[in-house]
Amino acid sequence: MNAIGIDELRGLAMLPPTASGHSPFAEPCLLLRLGGTAERRLADWLRQLPCPVIGIGEADAPLAASCDVVVQNEQEAQPLLAGVRRSPVAATVLVQLLRASESLPVADALTMESLAYATLQGGAEFRRWLEGRPAPPVPPAETGPAVLLAREADTLRLTLNRPARRNSMSVEMRDALVEALQLALADDDIRRVRIDGAGKCFSTGGELDEFGTAPDPATAHAVRSLTVPGRLLAACADRAEARVHGACIGSGIEFPAFAGRIVAAPDAWFQLPELQFGLIPGAGGCVSLPRRIGRQRTACMVLGGKRIDARTAKDWGLVDAIESSR
Incomplete structure (x- = not known):
């Protein structure tokens, strides 16, 4: 699974998130190299993607807050990718739940x-x-x-x-x-x-x-x-x-x-x-x-x-x- 950069992400984001090829039934995770500048629409697009988004780079980089996990390098991402590959549906449900529920009341x-x-x-x-x-x-x-x-x-x-x-x-x-x-x-x-x-x-x-x-x-x-x-x-x-x-x-x-x-x-x-x-x-x-x-x-x-x-x-x-x- 190869990481993409912001420019490649802009190309992907021309499609609806569900049509990007990233899902539990295709490419079960998106690896994103953080850095450069990014517009708000990319952040919104990432949060709708039906699979985990793993950012590679600094935690304060543009788009880092819209990733599901941020790691320093691709080596650190490998155990996460292994978990996603083992249970891609459960991994997708997890990140969708965490995104949707973080601002909800506890109950x-x-x-x-x-x-x-x-x-x-x-x-x-x-x-x-x-x-x-x-x-x-x-x-x-x-x-x-x-x-x-x-x-x-x-x-x-x-x-x-x-x-x-x-x-x-x-x-x-x-x-x-x-x-x-x-x-x-x-x-x-x-x-x-x-x-x-x-x-x-x-x-x-x-x-x-x-x-x-x-x-x-x-x-x-x-x-x-x-x-x-x-x-x-x-x-x-x-x-x-x-x-x-x-x-x-x-x-x-x-x-x-x-x-x-x-x-x-x-x-x-x-x-x-x-x-x-x-x-x-x-x-x-x-x-x-x-x-x-x-x-x-x-x-x-x-x-x-x-x-x-x-x-x-x-x-x-x-x-x-x-x-x-x-």
Whole structure:
């Protein structure tokens, strides 16, 4: 895939974006060399292109703001291109969602994310992953509530409590979080909500053996509209703190990113791997992360699937502090 310059872009922009040859079914990505001068119509054209746009150059260059990701050179673009090629439809849905939802209220953006996620659940890329994955291992038995609740004066502490399963976000844990956060919103005497995780990591994300178990995508969307914990956490964000450590994968960062403050342990690391499943972040990450690190860095994490460490997360604004104790 060759990068084009501004002059070549002007030629392409003589056509409607949908007729440019760039789409999940043809050329699934546009590489653009940034530099020179550019008119507004090119920026508008890029934002309508039905595929990811990766800019190569400086972040303050003309048209950089209209790209979905900006990297310094073509070498840095290669992992992103690999992700796009693997799941071109999911990559297109991701960038279209991020473009359209960045200025929406959180509740409306979450509805858009859920609809987009449901669409991909019915798609060929997700079906291919489901059919090709090995049988999931039998999860270890664990007892006690999936989320521990402790009330200390005006503070409600929520602890993810499936350490043997690395606190994977099962339906059981999701429902427990929803119930706990409903309590926090209903009780005016709760002034602080603190969320952490038991065991070696905060959470490795969605329980993979539950993927694809909804009866159909429409029902899955309807259920998500009622049961996404991030929606409730966003509603009490000004009094919520998440303390994360170890692996924070998928919903393991999508959910806590709604908190007003995130404190990471030095060993914390973060990753959004959903594209390899033919999906996009569906636990609120297309809403919570852009509001912390911006649309382009969110797209970069999803398209490339690369993990970032606590220091990078702090530099980006994904977490607010790094502290050794939990």
